[in-house]
Amino acid sequence: MVDATGRTTVAADYFQGYSVVGIIAVIGVLFVAVAFGAGRLLRPVVPTPEKLLTYECGVDPVGEGWAHTQVRYYVYAFLYVIFAVDSIFLFPWATIFAAPGFGGVTLVEMFIFLGFLAVGLLYAWKKGVLEWT
Template sequence: MTDLPESTVLASDYFHGYSVVGLLAVIGVLFVAVAFGAGRLLRPVVPTPEKLLTYECGVDPVGEGWAHTQVRYYVYAFLYVIFAVDSIFLFPWATVFAAPGYGATTLVEMFIFLGFLAVGLLYAWKKGVLEWT
């Protein structure tokens, strides 16, 4: 047996877990640094006037840099993100719903959740957000 107190042994095990996490973080940072360094050393560097131009979707930059963008595109993107994130919540619900003893409770909770989504969609529809023109 060891002559160390039990609290010292527990603290040693506790900090051992953090040392593994720290070692993995250092390895991750080194991996990224080596990858960027190798890319910098191995890439060809041949600057030409065409390469130094601003590139935007294959269209040569002509005119001023300011362009008006319709807000409706952001609204559609925002609605997509909301419903995509909400659909992620359906997967854990499906696993809990399959567990014995949780069927009715999770079913009621999911209908409440879907009701909130329906109210939000109805609000967006009433405001005319979902109409393209």
């Protein structure tokens, strides 16, 4: 923008970039709102007792809604996720490690990362989490 003296204002140029982002965000929100509204208006609504019944894995619900589960299954799943994420970080590290000039630094960083994971695994082992009894 040009002010009264003929100079362009830096603030106007700066906020013009944000106005584009704001307009795109508003258009995105409107698009989602219109899609949800159209879905609500166009779908058939025929509630029956069978549709309102809780359905899980093809088994009809019997008894109360509370069930006892073993926490160890979640712990094993959590440990799997931790080591899966670790393996995801190992592949890019291996490619960077081969690049010239990155060998020593990336090697130290990876050993620090693996050290944190090893301390967590050692803690879980000391607490007896990894025992299947």
